[in-house]
Amino acid sequence: MNILYVSTISGTINLFLVPHITRLIDQGHTVSVACRVDDPIHPVLLASGVKVYPIAFQRSPFDKRNLEACRALNRLLDEGRFDWVHTHTPVASALVRLACRDRQKMKVLYTAHGFHFFKGASLKNWLTYYPVEKTLSRFTDVLITMNSEDYACAVERFSAGRVVNVHGVGVDLGRFTLQTENEKQRLRREYGFSPDDFILVYAAALNNRKHQTVLIEAMAELVKLIPKIKLLLIGKGPNEAGYRALITLLKLENEVHLMGYRKDVPQLMQLADAAVSSSNQEGLPVNVMEAMAIGLPLVVSTCRGNRDLVEDGRNGYLVTFDDPELYAEKIAMLYYNPQKRVSMKKESVEMIQSYAVENVLQEMDRIYADLLRQE
Incomplete structure (x- = not known):
């Protein structure tokens, strides 16, 4: 499979996703990453042949620069011939799912590291993020959560093809x-x-x-x-x-x-x-x-x-x-x-x-295997 990992910033990839990406490469998949490169991409990924596509995603959903990021993302998806897109972080993930809503052959996985709306969150957060996540869940083949509250919310209120809870990104x-x-x-x-x-x-x-x-x-x-x-x-x-x-x-x-x-x-x-x-x-x-x-x-x-x-x-x-x-x-x-x-x-x-990284990687293996069976 040709897989694109997407995150708002490279720091998220460097801190949390290197073992996940190298695991996929070891299994014979091709993996690229798209993000705003605020920190140099981890050398392990570069040595593994991961191709990097700089896209200037911004953390704020109201930042107008995300319009250009959205255009760049669409160009990449048109040219890249990706089978799956696995996206992380709220803003980048919203743009990915908007871009993929008419690309039905492209499977979309979204890992929510923690919804910005939660019990006790501000009304502003609920009004800003909840409607977006609920709407875009329709364009999500697999929605992956990391805690019981987010999982319950996604199962009860969203329309993703499948919702799975995993034990985080894994601790080494x-x-x-x-x-x-x-x-x-x-x-x-x-x-x-x-x-x-x-x-x-x-x-x-x-x-x-x-x-x-x-x-x-x-x-x-x-x-x-x-x-x-x-x-x-x-x-x-x-x-x-x-x-x-x-x-x-x-x-x-x-x-x-x-x-x-x-x-x-x-x-x-x-x-x-x-x-x-x-x-x-x-x-x-x-x-x-x-x-x-x-x-x-x-x-x-x-x-x-x-x-x-x-x-x-x-x-x-x-x-x-x-x-x-x-x-x-x-x-x-x-x-x-x-x-x-x-x-x-x-x-x-x-x-x-x-929560050990090897256990989490096995959980991800099962998610990817189930997706492969649907191809």
């Missing part, structure tokens, strides 16, 4: 070794932390969606409950200056560390005692899955995606969104119950196995 468990006490303490010495620090870690962009404000506010209470507590916020984003000001206001400069963009996230997770998340919107969060792979207990917001990964009381705690007092309470429960942390560690490691 080989990158994350199970935390041991010896390695944890070695890394603490290397990074300048104390053996008896109680360290929380959250790897996410510093923005309103990830909502680190609630964690910083929770730390103001936690410093009274837990001696030597630390919160490591890994990432960059537009809220960094505001978070620094809040940390200073609450006099938490010694307890809350803004770590910036890091390439050593696995090591920083290895030295932690627990992982946290305050996000108000997720598809299926990679940071939570990575923490599970290491064996960290979790205290996370009860948003879509987090609920698929964390079972309250089993491998972590789910916390009502925007409640710093409840975050402090659940984190303190972990601190004062080391046996619970041990049991949650075991549960996280067991539960993450379903």
Whole structure:
């Protein structure tokens, strides 16, 4: 099969889709990619012979430059003779399905990494994205979701030829070794932390969606409950200056560390005692899955995606969104119950196995095999 992978930006392909594309190539398919090349295409894909078609997709559905992107996409589909188009990210996927609505011989697969409308989302998001997704589902042969809420919505409300739920894009468990006490303490010495620090870690962009404000506010209470507590916020984003000001206001400069963009996230997770998340919107969060792979207990917001990964009381705690007092309470429960942390560690490691990249690739193999049988 001649398959075109489409994403709004190349970053999505580089971060999540390299194993998927190389798997198809290994199986004898020809794969090309179309995207806005904001980052150089992963060298593994280039070495595998993947052809790259730069198309200037824009993230905003209201950006007029998407009109030219749509024209470029139509030219590519006219010339490329693709059998299947597998599309990712909302804007590019909307344009792909519009372009393919009259190309009935071309099968369209759409992976929704997380609908922009969800329980608790703004009315604007529902009015903007829901009608588009509902309408374009009619031109979707296979709609692939990654969490239970999106799957239920797609099955009940949309008209795709088939709806399938998979365990995300897959986590490379080989990158994350199970935390041991010896390695944890070695890394603490290397990074300048104390053996008896109680360290929380959250790897996410510093923005309103990830909502680190609630964690910083929770730390103001936690410093009274837990001696030597630390919160490591890994990432960059537009809220960094505001978070620094809040940390200073609450006099938490010694307890809350803004770590910036890091390439050593696995090591920083290895030295932690627990992982946290305050996000108000997720598809299926990679940071939570990575923490599970290491064996960290979790205290996370009860948003879509987090609920698929964390079972309250089993491998972590789910916390009502925007409640710093409840975050402090659940984190303190972990601190004062080391046996619970041990049991949650075991549960996280067991539960993450379903999300391993090899398992997800096998799920995708079955989807593609079913599509092939329809040819």
